[in-house]
Amino acid sequence: MGASKLFNKAKKAVQFSLKFFHKIVDKNFYRSIKYTSYYKKxxxxxxxxxxxxxxxxxxxxxxxxxxxxxxxxxxxxxxxxxxxxxxxxxxxxxxxxxxxxxxxxxxxxxxxxxxxxxxxxxxxxxxxxxxxxxxxxxxxxxxxxxxxxxxxxxxxxxxxxxxxxxxxxxxxxxxxxxxxxxxxxxxxxxxxxxxxxxxxxxxxxYPRTDLTLSSNKEEIKEILTKSLNVDFNQKIILYAPTWKEETNNVEDISDKINELHSNIPIEYQLILKVHASLYERLKVNDSLREICIPEWIDTNELLSVVDILICDYSGIFYDFLITNRPIIFYLDNHEVCHSPDESSQDLKELPGPICTEINEVINEIADVKYYMDFYKNRREKMISAFCPYDDGNVTDRNIDIIFKSKHTKNVYPIKNDKKTILMYCGGFLNNGITTSAINLLNNLDYTKFNVVIVEKEKYDPVSTQNLKNLNHHVKKIYRIGSMNLTIREWLLHNFIVRKGLRNEKLHKHIPKQSYRRELLRLFGNVKFDIAIDFSGYVPFWSMLFAFSEFERKNIYQHNDMLSEYNKIINNKYKHRSNMNIIFPLYKYFDKVVSVAKNTRDLNVKNLPKFLPREKAVYVHNCIDANKILRQKNEEEIIINEQRDVASMNDLNDQEKLYKNRIIAPDENNINFVNMGRLSPEKDQKKLILAFSQLAKQHENIRLFIIGEGVLESELKKLSISLGLYDKVIFTGQLSNPFYFINKCDCFVLSSNHEGQPMVLLEAMILNKPIIATDIAGSRSVLRNGYGELVDNSVEGLIEGMDKFLKNKLPRKTFNYELYNIEALNMFYREVCDYNIQNMDNVNKGV
The missing domain is CATH 3.40.50.11820 (CDP-glycerol glycerophosphotransferase, N-terminal domain)
Incomplete structure (x- = not known):
């Protein structure tokens, strides 16, 4: 072994040792280890x-x-x-x-x-x-x-x-x-x-309501007397304001409480029950500290000895309703005037007067003797709707249900007989996998399936926006916390992450139980029928799904995976370490799903050690034609303002002119357009070089490149060096690219490898002439005459674009409705093992 390899091996060993040391002294990690030990033993x-x-x-x-x-x-x-x-x-x-x-x-x-x-x-x-x-x-x-x-x-x-x-x-x-x-x-x-x-x-x-109806009032009074100065020779008014951190001001609340405290009738005594964060702030005020109920005192026991409740539109008044004592609602004017329609209607039904000023509250206290008759109907209606079981025996009934299994008619499950699918979709970044996932989830038949997506704990604005585009039937569960592991399991897991699983001998050391345990931690009692690793790029989720005990488990291949394995960005293999784990996991899945037949065949050929032919299937991506056709006419173009931050650092002053520079397609020009990550596999460099040759002969041609990525700076420099600053336009990431593409004349895809290019399907829906390099994924889409397949080279792209300029490209209408029905049938059949005969309404995303 050479000195360099020995040094790198020693360096990695030291780094891992330091990582382990930092973990073992971390209190959260120690706690998790301890908890796991108790959990197992x-x-x-x-x-x-x-x-x-x-x-x-x-x-x-x-x-x-x-x-x-x-x-x-x-x-x-x-x-x-x-x-x-x-x-x-x-x-x-x-x-x-x-x-x-x-x-x-x-x-x-x-x-x-x-x-x-x-x-x-x-x-x-x-x-x-x-x-x-x-x-x-x-x-x-x-x-x-x-x-x-x-x-x-x-x-x-x-x-x-x-x-x-x-x-x-x-x-x-x-x-x-x-x-x-x-x-x-x-x-x-x-x-x-x-x-x-x-x-x-x-x-x-709620069992707690029994404490309001059945508590020993003398005991409660004794506790209150010991904890703060309450005189039960007076009637007790409880003020319980809701604390809203984002809108409430401590000083304003203090002033209101002081005014109320100073002006209540002499026969009453005011006490406060406030949120813990507000309690700590009010304690510094001597007069208010005297009347603040400590957090440890139970609210429902407290309510048993309260004569009048003052509150806003919050849950405490529901518990007080059953006492049949007066309630005064003190709301700020904004809350009354700007409540949502549902809340506004509820406010009209409240069983007590609504006040927006302290002096109104003071006046209402004087009139409480009239409340019981005046608000009787409202109170009875609200008790019937919200407190129908609060009879003082709630706790006994719940104890019988829990400890004696004496289930009443009011105990019921909500599980139904639909198939339940669990999916991991890759973080909902701006990429083709996200588009594919959203389109699939927006087309599924939710009368037959429950669908849960599980995703990372924290999201950036891009992921958040993409999640909002999901069908409302999709349930989202976020992974919070970390795996519960023993020391041995942690060491094995990290060893696998570092070494991969290409060595078959390592498989016997996989901590399978820890991955199954993690699924239980995340999902508790939920029973899933089908698990889908829709991403296929993230080892953590691939391992969790691979060693699960679902009825069916599938993993997707969205690309030519060997090319992905060999992809280099910034002199590093981008996916190699991950694929060294994921490829060997294919054997634990029921199906390995490519997104096109040619892509499936290529992956089977290139990965014979990992991908058995009998497990390899293909399922076309779904499309959202309605969205594309709608957005092609929506003129607003929103640009991701952060797209240039990473790529502009090494640009000179001239190159920085590209920043946020958008020129809309001019109908007097001939406009080519490309969309995709600015990344090696999309190879926009090859496209720019080809375009530069044609630009020498045609003054009125333009090239628009939609997207962002690691090569943005390099591609801009190339364009400037070729004298194409005013002819190659980088738009960055667009929220609505379809309006832009529709304004262009011809779509060009220059990729070196693809699974099933979504952009080609989208261009076909827009009925655009298409030029694409002849690779497996593009061939699957365009093979029936929907576009021109050219040699994967600068010369091939020159030939294709020249053909378009001479009006010699093939054109064929795309039946996207039939395509989508067939794509969904493939998904149901291959992934879900579920045949649906009547597909008339599936495309509507019921």
């Missing part, structure tokens, strides 16, 4: 119940209600109750710390990790950490903690990525408790659980 104790509320901040809400009932029930005297509680500096914890069957643990502590894997019953009103995954035979009950308004529901649908760990937790649950059917339906819809949730929805009310 700890036995489940059928008599342990684990409780958590709001990430261990307090002993409150429905988990607390269930705990209070069980701790005093002799039928459960042999059970151990473990609370995740970060601080025991409160009266609730003091009351129960002496019980021999009650234990408190801090979130993330070793005992927390152990009980999280050992407890038979897990009860939470929010979400366990990202490393949590339910073990087989554990029972996870999520009591949730809020009543979703229409507006909140819409926000959840738009911002679901921010709530991904909550969604992930729901997928692990066996029971989700709900106050009514309306809220249950909204929660299921908002978190994308339709058709995939494998647990039970329970609509028997």
């Amino acid at each position: 700890t036995k489940i104790d059928d008599r342990v119940i684990f409780y958590e509320s709001f990430q261990g901040k307090s002993m409150i809400d429905s988990p607390y209600a269930i705990f209070k009932r069980l701790i005093n029930d002799t039928n459960y005297k042999d059970y151990k109750h473990v609370w995740a509680l970060n601080s025991r500096d409160n009266l609730y914890a003091q009351i129960y710390k002496g019980h021999k069957n009650v234990e408190f643990v801090k979130v993330h502590s070793d005992k927390y990790l152990k009980y999280l894997t050992a407890a038979k019953y897990l009860i939470n009103n929010d979400a366990f950490p990202s490393y949590f995954q339910k073990k087989e035979n554990q029972v996870y009950i999520n009591t949730w903690h809020g009543t979703l308004s229409e507006a909140i529901s819409k926000d959840l649908k738009e911002e679901r990525g921010q709530l991904r760990n909550i969604q992930r937790n729901f997928l692990h649950t066996d029971y989700i408790l709900n106050p009514n059917k309306r809220i249950a339906n909204r929660l299921v819809e908002s978190y994308g659980l339709e058709g995939i949730y494998a647990g039970n929805v329970v609509v028997e009310g």
Whole structure:
């Protein structure tokens, strides 16, 4: 072995050792290792119940209600109750710390990790950490903690990525408790659980409401008296404003509270229940600190001794409704005037007066004696709609369901009989794979399939926008956190990532169980019928899918994969290390799917060691003709303003003239157009060289290049050096390229390898003359006379463009509707093993 190779090998060994050292001292990594050890080794104790509320901040809400009932029930005297509680500096914890069957643990502590894997019953009103995954035979009950308004529901649908760990937790649950059917339906819809949730929805009310109706008021008053100065000789007014970090101002809220505090009638006493972040800020105010209810005091027990509630349009008033006591709604004027239509209608039905100024609130307090009669009908209607089960026995019914399996008619599953597909699509970058994925997902028949895409945790603006283009039936699950691994599994996984799997002997060391465990962590109880690695370029997802236990699992090949293996960018093989893992994984998939017959045949020929002929199939990409035909007439062209940032650094002043310089196609010129990544395999360099020869003979020809990529700077320099600055126009990435292409006269594809070029199909829909290099992917598309295939060389492109200039290119109308039906049938047959006889409506993306 040469000195250079020895040095590189030693360097890599040192780098890996440093990586391992940094990981092992990382507390999150250590915690994950520890949790995995407990997960694998700890036995489940059928008599342990684990409780958590709001990430261990307090002993409150429905988990607390269930705990209070069980701790005093002799039928459960042999059970151990473990609370995740970060601080025991409160009266609730003091009351129960002496019980021999009650234990408190801090979130993330070793005992927390152990009980999280050992407890038979897990009860939470929010979400366990990202490393949590339910073990087989554990029972996870999520009591949730809020009543979703229409507006909140819409926000959840738009911002679901921010709530991904909550969604992930729901997928692990066996029971989700709900106050009514309306809220249950909204929660299921908002978190994308339709058709995939494998647990039970329970609509028997929130157990916490029993604390409002059935608590020992004298005990609650004693707790409040000890924790802050409350005089129960006066009537109690509770003000519970919602805290909105983005719109609320602490000073404004403080001023309003002080004004209210100073002006309430003498027979009343004001107390505050605010969000934790606001509580910490208000505590610095001496007068307000005196009336702030500590976070650890349960809201529902508090409501049992409250005479009047002042709140905005938030969930607390639903819980207070059942007391039949007065509610005053204090909303800011903007909230009243600019609420969405649904919320505006709800505001008109509120069972109490709506105030927008403090003085109005003061005046309404004086008139509370009239409220019960005046708002009786509204109150009864709202109780019937939102609190139909809040009768003081909610906890008992839920306990019977959970611990005794006494399911009522209000316990039901939502899983249906559709086939469920899981797909990884490659990150939704601006590339052909993304276009193919979006087109497929927008054409599927959702009366027959549930489709879930799983994607990375964080997205950039480009990926976010592409995700928004998906059919609304597609469910999105975001990967949050990291794999739960033992030290040995971590070492093996990283060894494979570095070395690849071309050596067959390494396959016996693949940590298959860790990949299966990761799928369980991500998807909980969800059962998928079909898994599709639609990307085919990312080893992590290929490994997860390859060693899964799905009924069918498939991986796509979107290109001539040997050419991709040998592709060099910036003097480095771009895909080689990834393909050294992915190629050997093909044997673990049921089908390896190319996007065209010629591409399939080429991959079988080039990869005989990895791709058995019997597994290799081809499925054409779907197209979205309606979108293309619509956008070809939409004149607005939006340019990606960031497209030049990376490529402009090494340009001189003259070359920088290209930045953001867009010249629209002039109908007096003859305009050629190319679209694709500015990357070696697309070979726009060859196209520019060919164009330069024709430009010497034809003054009125232009070449438009749509796209961005690593070669942008190099290609611009080439154009300038050839004197083509005003004839070769780089547009960058366009949000609507079809308007631009439609304005041009001829589409030219100069690629060295392609799978099935989407741009050719798009140009055919626009009925554009086409010139393309004669490679496998382009041949599959144009072989029936839809364009001119030319030699893959500068000379071949010159010949093709010259033919167009002489009006000698073939033209043929493309039946895109028939093509799409056939492409979908291929997908259903080859990928899903599913034959659909009547395809009349499939193209509509039902």
